[in-house]
Amino acid sequence: MVGVTLRIGELATRAGVSVRALRYYEEQGLLAAGRSGSGQRHYPEPAVDRVQLIQMLYSAGLSSKTIADLLPCVDAQVSTPESRARLAAERARIDEQITGLIRARDQLDAVIALSENPANGCTRIHD
Amino acid sequence: MVGVTLRIGELATRAGVSVRALRYYEEQGLLAAGRSGSGQRHYPEPAVDRVQLIQMLYSAGLSSKTIADLLPCVDAQVSTPESRARLAAERARIDEQITGLIRARDQLDAVIALSENPANGCTRIHD
DNA sequence: CTAGAACCTGACGTTGACGTCAGAGGCAAG
DNA sequence: CTTGCCTCTGACGTCAACGTCAGGTTCTAG
Numbered sequence: 001m002v003g004v005t006l007r008i009g010e011l012a013t014r015a016g017v018s019v020r021a022l023r024y025y026e027e028q029g030l031l032a033a034g035r036s037g038s039g040q041r042h043y044p045e046p047a048v049d050r051v052q053l054i055q056m057l058y059s060a061g062l063s064s065k066t067i068a069d070l071l072p073c074v075d076a077q078v079s080t081p082e083s084r085a086r087l088a089a090e091r092a093r094i095d096e097q098i099t100g101l102i103r104a105r106d107q108l109d110a111v112i113a114l115s116e117n118p119a120n121g122c123t124r125i126h127d
Numbered sequence: 128m129v130g131v132t133l134r135i136g137e138l139a140t141r142a143g144v145s146v147r148a149l150r151y152y153e154e155q156g157l158l159a160a161g162r163s164g165s166g167q168r169h170y171p172e173p174a175v176d177r178v179q180l181i182q183m184l185y186s187a188g189l190s191s192k193t194i195a196d197l198l199p200c201v202d203a204q205v206s207t208p209e210s211r212a213r214l215a216a217e218r219a220r221i222d223e224q225i226t227g228l229i230r231a232r233d234q235l236d237a238v239i240a241l242s243e244n245p246a247n248g249c250t251r252i253h254d
Numbered sequence: 255c256t257a258g259a260a261c262c263t264g265a266c267g268t269t270g271a272c273g274t275c276a277g278a279g280g281c282a283a284g
Numbered sequence: 285c286t287t288g289c290c291t292c293t294g295a296c297g298t299c300a301a302c303g304t305c306a307g308g309t310t311c312t313a314g
Binding site: 150151155165167190 | 300
C-alpha cells in the first residue's frame, strides 16, 4: 500500500511511451508530476490511463496545445461555452479526418482492385 | 487544342496546392513535368487529378516515399507481389488509423457528454 | 519595347513531437 | 562504500512537407 506512486521509468513502460515523452508532456502542461525531495518525478497510477488518453489524442491529430486546452475540462470537468465549442470543433475535425481516410482507402481499394484483377491485361507480369 | 498544357501556377491553382508543393512533388519523384525550351515546367491536364490523389494520400498519412513506391503501380499498372503487399499494408494502416480515430472520437464524445450533461454536478458553472 | 507578372534554381527557415547526448546527482544491493 | 542503474536538467539533432527569400530569367500585355 506504499508504492502507489510510479517513477518515470515505470510509468513509461506501463504506458508504452518513452521517458522523454513523459517529460515532454509535463513541459507542455499535459501531465502533472509530483516531486520527491531530491527532485525525482512520481506519478499516481491513474497517470497510466491519462498518458494513454494523451497518446490517443495525439494519434487523432490533436496538437499539444489543443490537448492542453481540452484536458482541463476533463480533469476539473469545468465546462465553459468556449471549451464546449472547442470540443465540438475537434470532434468535427476528427469526423472530417475519418471521412477523408475512408475516401483515401477507397481510392487505394480501387488501385488494389486494378492490380489484382487480371482483367486489365497488365497484371500477369509475375507469370 | 493547343493550350492543353498547364504551367505550374495554373496547375497549382486548379489543384489547390502551392507552387512550391508541386516542385517538391517533382523533387520527390511523385509528379513528372515536361519542360519548355527555356526550362519552364508544363503539365498535362490529368496532372490536376494526380496532384489531388497525391494530396489525398498525404492526408491519409502516407509519406512521400511510400507514395512514390505506390504511384508507379498506379501509372504503369505494374503489379508485383511486393507492390501488392505494399498496397495491402498501407490499406491496413489506414484501417487502423480509422479505428483509432473512431476510438478517439468516442472518447471525445464521452467528454462532451460529461461537459454538456448537468447530471454530474459540475456543469452549472455558466448558470 | 518595356513593365510587371510568372517562372527558374538554390538554399535556409519552420513546426511538432520527440531522440539523443553530456554531465551530474540519487538510490538500493552487496 | 562502491557499483550500477535510474533520474535530473539543459540543449542540440531529426524528419517531413513545405514556406520564404534572394537573385536572375522569361513570358505577356500594352
